[in-house]
Amino acid sequence: xxxxxxxxxxxxxxxxxxxxxxxxxxxxxxxxxxxxxxxxxxxxxxxxxxxxxxxxxxxxxxxxxxxxxxxxxxxxxxxxxxxxxxxxxxxxxxxxxxxxxxxxxxxxxxxxxxxxxxxxxxxxxxxxxxxxxxxxxxxxxxxxxxxxxxxxxxxxxxxxxxxxxxxxxxxxxxxxxxxxxxxxxxxxxxxxxxxxxxxxxxxxxxxxxxxxxxxxxxxxxxxxxxxxxxxxxxxxxxxxxxxxxx
Amino acid sequence: xxxxxxxxxxxxxxxxxxxxxxxxxxxxxxxxxxxxxxxxxxxxxxxxxxxxxxxxxxxxxxxxxxxxxxxxxxxxxxxxxxxxxxxxxxxxxxxxxxxxxxxxxxxxxxxxxxxxxxxxxxxxxxxxxxxxxxxxxxxxxxxxxxxxxxxxxxxxxxxxxxxxxxxxxxxxxxxxxxxxxxxxxxxxxxxxxxxxxxxxxxxxxxxxxxxxxxxxxxxxxxxxxxxxxxxxxxxxxxxxxxxxxxxxxxxxxxxxxxxxxxxxxxxxxxxxxxxxxxxxxxxxxxxxxxxxxxxxxxxxxxxxxxxxxxxxxxxxxxxxxxxxxxxxxxxxxxxxxxxxxxxxxxxxxxxxxxxxxxxxxxxxxxxxxxxxxxxxxxxxxxxxxxxxxxxxxxxxxxxxxxxxxxxxxxxxxxxxxxxxxxxxxxxxxxxxxxxxxxxxxxxxxxxxxxxxxxxxxxxxxxxxxxxxxxxxxxxxxxxxxxxxxxxxxxxxxxxxxxxxxxxxxxxxxxxxxxxxxxxxxxxxxxxxxxxxxxxxxxxxxxxxxxxxxxxxxxxx
Numbered sequence: 150x151x152x153x154x155x156x157x158x159x160x161x162x163x164x165x166x167x168x169x170x171x172x173x174x175x176x177x178x179x180x181x182x183x184x185x186x187x188x189x190x191x192x193x194x195x196x197x198x199x200x201x202x203x204x205x206x207x208x209x210x211x212x213x214x215x216x217x218x219x220x221x222x223x224x225x226x227x228x229x230x231x232x233x234x235x236x237x238x239x240x241x242x243x244x245x246x247x248x249x250x251x252x253x254x255x256x257x258x259x260x261x262x263x264x265x266x267x268x269x270x271x272x273x274x275x276x277x278x279x280x281x282x283x284x285x286x287x288x289x290x291x292x293x294x295x296x297x298x299x300x301x302x303x304x305x306x307x308x309x310x311x312x313x314x315x316x317x318x319x320x321x322x323x324x325x326x327x328x329x330x331x332x333x334x335x336x337x338x339x340x341x342x343x344x345x346x347x348x349x350x351x352x353x354x355x356x357x358x359x360x361x362x363x364x365x366x367x368x369x370x371x372x373x374x375x376x377x378x379x380x381x382x383x384x385x386x387x388x389x390x391x392x393x394x395x
Numbered sequence: 396x397x398x399x400x401x402x403x404x405x406x407x408x409x410x411x412x413x414x415x416x417x418x419x420x421x422x423x424x425x426x427x428x429x430x431x432x433x434x435x436x437x438x439x440x441x442x443x444x445x446x447x448x449x450x451x452x453x454x455x456x457x458x459x460x461x462x463x464x465x466x467x468x469x470x471x472x473x474x475x476x477x478x479x480x481x482x483x484x485x486x487x488x489x490x491x492x493x494x495x496x497x498x499x500x501x502x503x504x505x506x507x508x509x510x511x512x513x514x515x516x517x518x519x520x521x522x523x524x525x526x527x528x529x530x531x532x533x534x535x536x537x538x539x540x541x542x543x544x545x546x547x548x549x550x551x552x553x554x555x556x557x558x559x560x561x562x563x564x565x566x567x568x569x570x571x572x573x574x575x576x577x578x579x580x581x582x583x584x585x586x587x588x589x590x591x592x593x594x595x596x597x598x599x600x601x602x603x604x605x606x607x608x609x610x611x612x613x614x615x616x617x618x619x620x621x622x623x624x625x626x627x628x629x630x631x632x633x634x635x636x637x638x639x640x641x642x643x644x645x646x647x648x649x650x651x652x653x654x655x656x657x658x659x660x661x662x663x664x665x666x667x668x669x670x671x672x673x674x675x676x677x678x679x680x681x682x683x684x685x686x687x688x689x690x691x692x693x694x695x696x697x698x699x700x701x702x703x704x705x706x707x708x709x710x711x712x713x714x715x716x717x718x719x720x721x722x723x724x725x726x727x728x729x730x731x732x733x734x735x736x737x738x739x740x741x742x743x744x745x746x747x748x749x750x751x752x753x754x755x756x757x758x759x760x761x762x763x764x765x766x767x768x769x770x771x772x773x774x775x776x777x778x779x780x781x782x783x784x785x786x787x788x789x790x791x792x793x794x795x796x797x798x799x800x801x802x803x804x805x806x807x808x809x810x811x812x813x814x815x816x817x818x819x820x821x822x823x824x825x826x827x828x829x830x831x832x833x834x835x836x837x838x839x840x841x842x843x844x845x846x847x848x849x850x851x852x853x854x855x856x857x858x859x860x861x862x863x864x865x866x867x868x869x870x871x872x873x874x875x876x877x878x879x880x881x882x883x884x885x886x887x888x889x890x891x892x893x894x895x896x897x898x899x900x901x902x903x904x905x906x907x908x909x910x911x912x913x914x915x916x917x918x919x920x921x922x923x924x925x926x927x928x929x930x931x932x933x934x935x936x937x938x939x940x941x942x943x944x945x946x947x948x949x950x951x
Binding site for chain 2: 163164187191195198199200201202203216217218220223224226228229230231232233234235236238239247248250251252253307
């Protein structure tokens with residue numbers, strides 16, 4: 150699904166969390182959102198997921214305006230906040246089943262997909278354990294598995310690399326995201342780890358105080374952003390942002 | 396050890412502010428984000444507590460006018476209830492409260508931790524002292540006698556507070572099933588408001604089994620509300636009050652023992668990545684089940700078996716479409732099955748209420764208790780099984796996320812209309828199930844009061860219909876509670892708020908007309924009007940919600 154953001158603005162009181170954000174993201178891309186704490190990454194993800202409503206501007210998915218009650222679009226989109234949405238009493242399996250049914254997912258291949266995800270995230274032994282008894286990383290894996298099993302066309306993840314998932318889980322997430330992107334899905338995630346963003350993204354989107362400063366592939370930024378050659382390009386960008394703020 | 400360092404905070408703030416002032420953008424950012432203490436305090440309800448105290452004072456004075464002994468009895472029971480309740484809370488806070496979770500990762504000895512927590516939990520006792528001062532003061536009939544007795548009132552209130560403190564420290568160690576005891580005591584307090592004088596006097600003697608009762612009896616002796624020798628009860632009370640340091644030591648020893656035995660894993664969830672042997676076996680079993688028996692088929696997508704549940708759930712299951720069942724399972728979550736259980740309990744309560752009315756009507760002083768039993772059973776049955784405030788729906792629960800709280804349903808593709816429909820259908824069924832109970836109780840009350848039973852029946856019916864009429868508006872209210880409207884003061888929100896107030900006032904006026912007016916049956920026409928108003932509010936909020944005029948986030 151093609152994502153088009155046009156003049157997106159969102160304020161929390163006096164704080165302008167997003168300031169006239171306009172972007173266009175083609176299908177099949179992995180986009181890393183970067184920015185200092187409070188820059189607006191989470192707000193952007195929440196707007197894209199329909200959790201918060203922009204004060205002005207629009208979000209178009211495949212040319213259709215997105216509203217939170219528009220289920221045709223909402224069912225093609227998966228949003229996972231930093232604290233996964235799950236009932237503490239529900240077992241992993243019950244949670245997955247519930248999510249699949251809410252997304253209206255059916256068909257013969259769904260079970261294979263779930264099994265693959267359970268194996269990949271190494272949470273199969275936990276299928277009968279209530280979510281409330283899992284560790285933070287395990288809850289994130291279970292919630293992620295449930296959402297990925299719906300084969301969403303847009304995946305929005307808030308800080309997945311800082312979710313408490315173990316290295317195997319992160320590695321599996323990356324491979325699944327790559328595979329999904331190949332099928333045409335768009336993955337947008339926020340992170341603070343520059344190395345991850347450099348290696349695991351088709352484009353990076355650098356946000357500073359609600360404004361998009363850069364939106365380009367890392368290779369393109371290498372040629373356009375000036376600075377000492379020893380540093381990575383993203384480090385150079387953050388250095389420049391710090392200087393400009395001062 | 397102190398956790399707060401106001402002096403250090405002041406110094407740091409001063410230095411930081413000086414540095415930021417020199418840097419305009421940073422200073423601007425600081426001003427944007429800082430939260431003023433008074434605003435935070437207002438958000439946390441400062442000022443409301445004082446209002447409660449004033450309201451409590453007025454109420455207690457009114458109660459004392461009727462019978463000071465009744466008030467002293469209630470003080471004695473309240474003293475015990477609050478003491479045990481506070482003891483339980485303190486124990487729970489020491490072992491697993493937020494302080495424990497945070498300080499567990501800090502270099503702080505259990506002894507110091509306990510002291511820190513004790514200091515934070517000691518000051519709330521001042522609120523208990525205030526209540527006791529107000530309550531004992533309310534026993535004085537005139538301002539003149541109060542002025543003369545103010546020192547006695549103050550001393551007795553301090554004594555009662557110290558006795559409570561001592562009991563609160565000892566009750567977690569010696570009182571089994573303390574939580575049930577507290578609940579029972581609070582029920583007695585509520586019931587005590589309307590008990591006949593004979594029963595109040597019997598309880599007044601019975602309360603002497605608790606130290607809370609000794610102080611009340613002693614005060615009654617001092618102020619001439621009981622026989623003068625009752626003043627001697629103050630002696631054992633003073634002994635208990637003097638025992639506070641010993642009780643503190645005993646409580647501390649027990650808590651330190653529990654804290655010492657506590658492991659980090661009990662509080663901080665383990666993050667295990669290696670599979671244990673048991674998990675390996677479960678993994679193999681799960682794989683085998685999947686491959687051999689199609690384990691996931693049915694279990695994963697089949698959902699809940701509504702037919703195997705209580706009668707109300709079975710009915711709902713029959714009425715819901717497949718999609719509605721899915722949404723309902725999500726919104727009800729762990730409470731699935733609670734409707735039928737609630738109805739069964741409500742039926743028992745109603746039956747007990749009707750039996751009480753039938754039995755007590757022959758007692759000499761029956762009026763108060765008759766009404767209490769009847770109305771009490773109606774209220775309790777309604778609270779148990781009727782969706783008075785649209786019911787409990789865990790799907791609306793909020794979870795923390797990056798400084799805000801997001802309702803669980805927001806993370807999934809579910810429409811406003813879908814949730815509303817599921818709740819409305821369920822609540823319609825639940826109200827229909829509650830209707831016979833309500834009408835039976837109201838008929839019994841009316842008959843017991845010597846009025847026409849038919850009128851009682853009709854009043855019960857009116858109550859039920861008002862609950863139904865209010866449902867759409869209440870459903871909108873459920874959504875409103877999970878959104879951040881009030882934080883975004885836009886003109887749309889203003890218009891919405893104005894409309895809500897207007898609709899609510901009209902609804903209220905219609906409700907009053909329904910019960911109070913006698914328009915030869917035409918008063919029943921207010922019911923469709925109320926339903927229409929409620930639906931209008933629901934539709935208006937849907938418009939507001941769909942247009943994205945509210946955020947599905949709230950400040951936790």
